[in-house]
Structures are given as C-alpha cells and as structure tokens.
Amino acid sequence: xxxxxxxxxxxxxxxxxxxxxxxxxAVAPVAAFVQATNKEEFLQQxxxxxxxxGLADVLRRLEAxxxxxxxxxxxxxxxxPLPDVQFGYALNLxxxxxxxxxxxxxxxxxxxxxxxxxxxxxxxxxxxxxxDMEQGRADYDHAxxxxxxxxxxxxxxxxxxxxxxxxxxxxxxxxxDDGVVVVDYNWCIGCRYCxxxxxxxxxxxxxxxPEIPADEINPDQAYLSNRVxxxxxxxxxxxxxxxxxxxxxxxxxxxxxxxARVFGNLLDPxxxxxxxxxxxxxxxLKEELGTNPRFFYFFDT
Amino acid sequence: MATPSHRISTIDHRVNxxxxxxxxxxxxxxxxxxxxxxxxALSVVALVGAxxxxxxxxxGLATTNMSDHVSxxxxxxxxxxxxxxxxxxxxxxxxxxxxxxxxxHDVTIIGExxxxxxxxxxxxxxxxxxxxxxxxxxxxxxxxRFNWPISMLTWDVIVxxxxxxxxxxxxxxxxxxxxxxxxxxxxxxxPFVLLxxxxxxxxxxxxxxxxxxxxxxxxxxxxxLAPRFLASAFIxxxxxxxxxxxxxxxxxxYMVPDGPIRTLLQVVRVTTIINLFMLxxxxxxxxxxxxxxxxxxxxxxxxxxxxxxxxxxxxxxxALNGFAxxxxxxxxxxxxxxxxxxxxxxxxxxxxxxxxxxLIIPGFIPSTLHEVVTYMPSANEWKVTLGIWAFGGMLxxxxxxxxxxxxxxELHRSIPPPRRKS
Numbered sequence: 001x002x003x004x005x006x007x008x009x010x011x012x013x014x015x016x017x018x019x020x021x022x023x024x025x026a027v028a029p030v031a032a033f034v035q036a037t038n039k040e041e042f043l044q045q046x047x048x049x050x051x052x053x054g055l056a057d058v059l060r061r062l063e064a065x066x067x068x069x070x071x072x073x074x075x076x077x078x079x080x081p082l083p084d085v086q087f088g089y090a091l092n093l094x095x096x097x098x099x100x101x102x103x104x105x106x107x108x109x110x111x112x113x114x115x116x117x118x119x120x121x122x123x124x125x126x127x128x129x130x131x132d133m134e135q136g137r138a139d140y141d142h143a144x145x146x147x148x149x150x151x152x153x154x155x156x157x158x159x160x161x162x163x164x165x166x167x168x169x170x171x172x173x174x175x176x177d178d179g180v181v182v183v184d185y186n187w188c189i190g191c192r193y194c195x196x197x198x199x200x201x202x203x204x205x206x207x208x209x210p211e212i213p214a215d216e217i218n219p220d221q222a223y224l225s226n227r228v229x230x231x232x233x234x235x236x237x238x239x240x241x242x243x244x245x246x247x248x249x250x251x252x253x254x255x256x257x258x259x260a261r262v263f264g265n266l267l268d269p270x271x272x273x274x275x276x277x278x279x280x281x282x283x284x285l286k287e288e289l290g291t292n293p294r295f296f297y298f299f300d301t
Numbered sequence: 302m303a304t305p306s307h308r309i310s311t312i313d314h315r316v317n318x319x320x321x322x323x324x325x326x327x328x329x330x331x332x333x334x335x336x337x338x339x340x341x342a343l344s345v346v347a348l349v350g351a352x353x354x355x356x357x358x359x360x361g362l363a364t365t366n367m368s369d370h371v372s373x374x375x376x377x378x379x380x381x382x383x384x385x386x387x388x389x390x391x392x393x394x395x396x397x398x399x400x401x402x403x404x405x406h407d408v409t410i411i412g413e414x415x416x417x418x419x420x421x422x423x424x425x426x427x428x429x430x431x432x433x434x435x436x437x438x439x440x441x442x443x444x445x446r447f448n449w450p451i452s453m454l455t456w457d458v459i460v461x462x463x464x465x466x467x468x469x470x471x472x473x474x475x476x477x478x479x480x481x482x483x484x485x486x487x488x489x490x491x492p493f494v495l496l497x498x499x500x501x502x503x504x505x506x507x508x509x510x511x512x513x514x515x516x517x518x519x520x521x522x523x524x525x526l527a528p529r530f531l532a533s534a535f536i537x538x539x540x541x542x543x544x545x546x547x548x549x550x551x552x553x554x555y556m557v558p559d560g561p562i563r564t565l566l567q568v569v570r571v572t573t574i575i576n577l578f579m580l581x582x583x584x585x586x587x588x589x590x591x592x593x594x595x596x597x598x599x600x601x602x603x604x605x606x607x608x609x610x611x612x613x614x615x616x617x618x619x620a621l622n623g624f625a626x627x628x629x630x631x632x633x634x635x636x637x638x639x640x641x642x643x644x645x646x647x648x649x650x651x652x653x654x655x656x657x658x659x660l661i662i663p664g665f666i667p668s669t670l671h672e673v674v675t676y677m678p679s680a681n682e683w684k685v686t687l688g689i690w691a692f693g694g695m696l697x698x699x700x701x702x703x704x705x706x707x708x709x710x711e712l713h714r715s716i717p718p719p720r721r722k723s
Contacts, residue, residue: 012330015337019344026352033358033435042435046446122670133671134593154670163516169454170439171446187446189439190362190432193454195372199517201670205372205432208363231361232432289516 046171047184047223058186059223066228069209072217076227079245081178087239087294088179088266089250090276091153094300096260098123098144098151105255106155109240110226111218113210120237121155121252122201155252156181156202156237157285157293164194164203164236173234179266179294180239182224188233195234199286200293203236239263266294312481317714321480328712329699339698343691350688353681354429362432364681370674371665373430375682378657379689380426382537384508385530385656387419387464389538391501392568393561398494404560410475410708411549412542413468414700416501420465422693429685453514456507464504467497472704479707481714505530512664520597520664525583530656532576537652539565539572540645545701547638555705563635573626573648580619580655596671597663605666608673615659621651 040061044050050058059076066074103119112118124136128148136152145151162181165173172188175181195203209231221227222242229235240250244263253261264273276282280298332340357364367374390412397406428434439445440458449455471490478485509527516522543565550557587598599605604612628634628644635641667673678686706712 008331015341016330022344022348023351026348027355029352029355029359033355037435046439124670132593134596134667136671138670138672167452167454167515169448169452169458170436171448172439187436187439188433189436191427191430191454192372192432193452193511195369196664197515197517199669201369201668201672204369206361207365207367208361230433234432286517291516 041186044186046187048174055223062223062227066217070212070217070228071214072212072219074217074219074221074227076221076223077242078223079242081176081180082245084265084267086179086266087158087244088264088273088277088296089158089239089294090262090273090280090282090296090298092260092262092300093150093152093297095258096151096153096256097258098125098140098146098149099257101255101257102153102252102261105251106237108216109218109251111210111212111221111228113206113208113212114216115208115211118204120202120204121153123151123153126150126152152297153252154200154202154285155295156239157200157291157295158237158239160292160294161290163197163199163289163291167193167197169193173236176224176241178241178245180241181236182238182241183233183235184224185227185229185233185235190232190234192234199289199291203234205234206231317481318477320714321477324480324712324714325476325703328706329703332702336698336702340695343695343698346691347688347695350685350691353684353688357429357681357685358434364679366676366679366682368674368676370668370672371662371676373661373665374676375658375678375686376426376430378661379686380423380430381508381660382653382657383419383423383426383693384461384504385534385652386537386541387416387423388501388505388534389419389540389542390414390416390468391498392535392539392565393542394494394498394501396561396564398491399498402560402564404558405564408546408557408561410472410704411545411701412538413472413497414697414704415538415541415545416468417465417472417700418693418697420461420468421696422689423461424465425689425692426686429689453507453511457504457511460500460504460507464497464500467493467500471497472700476704476707479710480712482710502531505534512660517669518597518664519594520601521660523583525579529576529579529583532572532579533652533656535572536569536576536648537656539568540649543569543645544642545697547642549701549705553702553705555709559635566629566635566641569645569648570626570629573622573629576652577622577626593671596667600666600673601659601663606673608666608675610675610677611659611662614654618651618654618659621647622655625651 040057044058045054047055055078059078062076063074066072100123103121103123106112106121107117107119110120122138124133124138125140125144125146126133126136126149128150140146158179158181160179162175165175165181169191170187170189173181173183173194190205192205195205206229210228212228217228218226220242225238225240225242240248240252244250250261250263253263262273262276264271266273268274276298277296280300282296282298284293284296365374390409393405393409393412396402397409428437431437440447440455442449447455449459471493474490475485506527509530512518512521513523513526543562546557546562549555584598584602587595596605600608601611601615603609625644625648628640629648631637631640634644662676666675703712
C-alpha cells in the first residue's frame, strides 16, 4: 500500500512539473511583450489627470520611444482647444471627383501604417440618383470621375452626441471643448466597442505595430493626434488638431485639388463654413440616428 | 451571539480553510486513469491555446482575421454564448429554492458550478479579445476611470463578476461546510441563491443591451434581442446540465435522481419552441418589410451581393434546433437516453452557432458604410478558442469532482481528537 501511494505521488509530482514547464514554454513569447513595454508606460495616468510636469515627461518619453523604435527624430506637443472655437467641416459633393488625394494626405500627415495603407478617410463612389450607401463602393479602381457617379468621402463626423464616447468602458475617448473627439492612445484598452458603436466607420484599430520608414515619419506631432500609435489601440480622425489648433488647415483640405472641402470655426459669423451652412442646401449623414454630426455635405447647384 | 453554535464557531477557520483548500487541491489532482487521460488531453489543448494567445499578444490581433470592418469575431461570439450558458443553472435554482423541489436541491450545485466555469471562460474570451490586456487596471474603479453608468460594457463587467462571486460564495460555503461535516446554515447562502436568480437574468439582459443599444447596427438594434438571449440561454444551460447529470451518474458513485432531469427536459422543450418562434418573428419582420436595414439578415440567411459565407452555417443551426424539437417533444424521450442526448447536443450546438457567430458577424456585414467585408476565424483564433474551452472543461470537471466528494462525505476534515472539558 505504502509503495503504491508513493508511486502515485511521484507520478503526480512528475505530472505537475511537466505541466508547469509546458505552461512556461507555451507562454514564453509573453516575455517579448513585457520587454517592449516599461513601467512608466504601464503606470501612466489618464491624459486628463496628468500634471503639466507629468505630461511633459510623457511627451519626452514618447519622443524617445519613437527614436528607439522607428529611428525618427520627432517632436510631440500638446496643443489645447482654443477659446471660442467650435470646429466644423463641410464637403461639396458637386465638385468632389473621387481622386482620394484627401485619403492619401491623411495617410502621410497622420503617420499611418504603410503596410495596410490606412487612412481616416474612405471615399464612396455613389451612383447618381440615389443617396443609399448600399449602392456605393469604396473599392473602385478606375479613372475618376466616372460617368453617372458622384463621390462621397466619409471620415469622423465629430458628432455632437458621439455613441463611440458613450460606450467606452474606460473614458479613453472624449469630446474636447472645440468639438473634436479624441483618443488617449495610452489609455485605450483595445476592446473595440467604439468601433462597433460608430455608425460612420470612422474608427481604426492597430491590429499590429504600425510600420513606417524613418524618413517618411511626419515629425510634427501631437499627443492626441498624429503621433505614432501603439499596437492594440483604437485611433480616429482628429481634424488634424495639431494643425488646426494652431491656425492651419487640415491636411485633407490642403490636398484637395477641387476645393471641395471647407473647414472653420462655427462660432465665427465671418467664416466660410458659416456662409456654406447659411446659403447651401446642407445635409448630414444618417441624421435619423441622432448623432448630430459636425461634418456637413452639400451640393453646389 | 451566545447561540448554541458559539462553541463550534470557535473553530479556527484560517487553519481549517487553508487545510480545506489543500485537501481540495489534492482531491482534484487524484483520480482514475481515465480522469488523468482526459485532464492530460485537455491540458494539451489549453496549452496550445495559451501559446496561441501569447503569440497574439506579441504580434497583435493581426494574428486574427478580424478587421476594421468586422472588428469582433469568434472570441466575442463565444463570449456571448457562454454568458447564456452561465445562466442556465438558474433553471435548477428556481425549482429547488422557489418551488422547494428537494431532489433538484440536491444537485443544484452542478448548475452553480457550470455557471462558474462558463463565466470564467466568458471573461477569458473578453481578455483575449483586448488589444491591451496589460491595461485592464484602467477599468478598476478608483484606480482607473470606470465609465459607469454610461457604458453598457461597465454594466457587463459588474454583472458578470458579481454573478461569478455570488456563485463562488454559495458553492464555496456549502462545500466547505460539508468538509467540516456541518449542516450549511441557510442564512449564509439562501439569500445569495435567491439574489442569483435575478442576477442570472441580468447577465443576459445586460449582454444583449451591449449590442441592442447600438443605433448604427440595425441587425442588433432590436428590442427582441434580450428576450431571444434569455430563451436560447435556457436551452443551452439546461441541456448542458442534463448531460452532466447523466455523466455524473455513470462515472461517479453519486446517486442522481430522475426528477431533476425530467424538470430540466421540460424547460428545454418549452425554450426551444419559444426560441424558434422568436426567430420566425424576426425573420418575418426583416424579410416582409425589406429595405436597406435588413441587409445583415439577408447576408446571414440568403447571402448578399454574392457573399454567402454564413448561409450554410445559420441554416444548420436552424435545422439542428428544429430536429432537436422533434426529438425532445417525444413524450417517452426520457426513457430513450440516446434519442434525448442526440436532441440535447443538437440544440446545444444550434444555439452555439446562432448566439455565437450567427449573432455577432452579421452585425458587421455589411459595414456601417454598407461595404461587404467577410470574416472567417484564423487558425490562431481557433487555437485560442479551443484552449479556453479546454481550460473551462478542466475547471468544470475538477470543481464537480471536489464538490461531489465533499457531498458524499469522502472529503472531510480529519476527525478531531476527543474534546477536552471546557
């Protein structure tokens, strides 16, 4: 009896150590993940809870990380919303030719992953006579503009009532005082509930670590906008806040060859966007959902 | 507190509980060769899954076939199904505690253990779906920023963890008391059991609201979603428990009475029919009215723009559920175990398809910009998924083993030395 018990015990000890080492072997790749992160990043507070000094430390750290991981010398700032500014965007569907220059400009300005050719803008080729998106295609591949077609670029609508912000379980995304919906890429847990909630396909997830050659990285960066995003977090259009909060125009607008895009301060009665809203027949996408977009579409004629 | 139990309560629970845990661990790693064979096989699958997840953690969710168009896939599908499975045990609790069915009372622990294993799996499926599991602490109230009560996901975190704790408390308390060879005091567990009834309903309802609250996803944005979740949960849960009870009867010395199986079978008969009825209601509404908002349902059931990946998948679910009804409504089915078990397995698989991939994927197809981007899980996703199921299976087997040993009086504290005079 005694020897049987001992044998059984010996077998169990053997089994436990085999199982333990098999487990260690199975999860060994995790070590690479742990090595890629660091204590400061792991313990970093939410953007809105950072002190001025704490934020400065974070910005320097992120610059150092970009230098280490991408070999690029970048500067990361944190421009704040301007007082008495509410950004709005309008797009003239009568002149848009569907060339996708805006999507390309976004790709370069915002340090998107090169492998997937990511961009915050998707251009739909629509058939004349219908506004039904089901009749549209985003994967057209021919000379534009094609006869019988019109083109509708779609990006974040910066909703007044953004469903993506409501659903986030950790408040990693919110609406800034100038109306721009932003993401704290260092707070997002990557659950992608916002991506499911967005009715405009405006959000993107970093399925892998973005790949960008050092000489192609745009060094003019901001914390809440175009800095290189980490793997496993969600990102979205931020109205190029690193430009627009400093008086410049969004990259997609500057790239548009037909002048279809109008950007400005909705609170400024002299602004072009206010003129468009007052004088053109303007509409918003999926108005029935009650999201109340800040992005408007109009026809010239 | 000078009650008669005063003397007994001077037992040092710190020592006893530690010993109890040690004995339980010992009991859970001891068994027949068949037990070792099953556990070894499950361990291998679980380890393959753990390795696949480790790869995913390093290389990113690009190892899955999800995309910005179909941003949730096999993981969230299994999560959804498992939340339903977890609440199945409540169909034992209600007869046992509300209708005072004593025979059911004796085996209710099986349902509670199923709930524990299913919630553990559900939570693991959420963790493996996260892009940054290292940031889970951002959800802890006080430490992070918990977006409660606005985000339905925070409600889900609360109800799922709450349900897990409730069941862990009830099971842990009862098994520990059995180990001490004492009668469990109803005051310490009955209120929690009754609370768990309402709580079981809440885990489904909140999980359904996760999806039905999204105005931009017409396929999910339906008031019928939560009721359908409940109906299908009360198919899968009781079906799994009936099969477990038969296995317990066959593989252990524990005597399982006939009554509970009969009661649970009645539940499954009703819920399979209700579930099919609700499916018909949805199909009618979607297809009779037509229009763009029915595109997802068309993709799922008949195909859309030449894409029909899920069509055979969903029709097999409908067929499985339909045949299961035909088998299970036979009045003598309980005396024909083969027939009954085939029916139960069919409907279990049918619900897994319907409340898994059949619910999650069409929500994303077509996308919100009406693009059709299809999705089939990658090999790595399947590995992680099977790994979690294997781990859950191990948890379930071990938990039942320990609990039933305590119930049978085989696992108890060593007889104390003769009491000294006080």
